[in-house]
Amino acid sequence: MNxxxxxxxxxxxxxxxxxxxxxxVSAQSGVAPALAPQDYLEIQALYxxxxxxxxxxxxxxxxxxxxxxxxxxxxxxxxxxTKGPDALKRMITGFHAGLRKNGWSSRHSYSGLLITPTAEGxxxxxxxxxFNVTAKPPFVDHSGVYEDTxxxxxxxxxxxxxIFKPSGDYKPSMPLGLP
Numbered sequence: 001m002n003x004x005x006x007x008x009x010x011x012x013x014x015x016x017x018x019x020x021x022x023x024x025v026s027a028q029s030g031v032a033p034a035l036a037p038q039d040y041l042e043i044q045a046l047y048x049x050x051x052x053x054x055x056x057x058x059x060x061x062x063x064x065x066x067x068x069x070x071x072x073x074x075x076x077x078x079x080x081x082t083k084g085p086d087a088l089k090r091m092i093t094g095f096h097a098g099l100r101k102n103g104w105s106s107r108h109s110y111s112g113l114l115i116t117p118t119a120e121g122x123x124x125x126x127x128x129x130x131f132n133v134t135a136k137p138p139f140v141d142h143s144g145v146y147e148d149t150x151x152x153x154x155x156x157x158x159x160x161x162x163i164f165k166p167s168g169d170y171k172p173s174m175p176l177g178l179p
Contacts (some may be wrong), residue, residue: 020169032117039157043122043150046157051108057096058072062089070151070158077164104134106141115150124148128164143167 007111042139053064066085069075075082075091082091099106109129116123125147132141149161 032119035115035117038117039122039152042152043124044068044113044152045161046150047110047113047124047126050159053108054092054095055106062092065092069162070153071162072162073158073162074076075159075162075164078166084102092119095167104132107131107138108132110146116148118149121150121151121157156172 026129034149044083048052053068057064066088067084069088071085073083073088073090082088107130110126111129113124113126116125125145127143127145129140129143131138144164144166147163147165148159150157152158
């Protein structure tokens with residue numbers, strides 16, 4: 001090895017050691033380590049995948065929906081807590097059965113996604129508008145905010161806890177002047 005290669009190798013080793021030490025100190029102190037740009041992209045992809053499998057059904061048995069969550073995840077809405085993959089599958093297939101029974105299709109639309117690093121992974125918060133797209137014209141049926149606990153697993157980022165807080169004062173209506 002020449003002198004330049006030795007210096008470059010030593011710098012690489014020092015950088016890797018520093019990164020490892022920083023992550024260890026951050027984890028031990030409870031200080032949230034910074035998320036890498038790739039983490040932000042993967043979390044955004046999780047939110048996109050969630051709305052697709054929620055609205056489109058994904059696998060007919062709810063597996064695609066449950067795959068957005070950790071095996072011990074909880075979903076809470078209006079005081080009801082659904083926990084674990086089997087319960088999540090039953091919840092989403094029941095949701096789709098209700099849509100079919102009522103003759104309409106939903107489209108979840110998110111805005112204002114805020115991702116905050118935490119010692120365990122990340123916290124996510126996003127505004128949601130849920131449209132009835134079967135209606136002529138389509139309209140917003142309900143809205144709310146999702147508050148999420150996210151963790152990075154061997155399979156990528158997943159929801160560990162998901163709480164939907166409906167907008168209590170939101171009243172859907174048809175636009176003025178339309179039938």
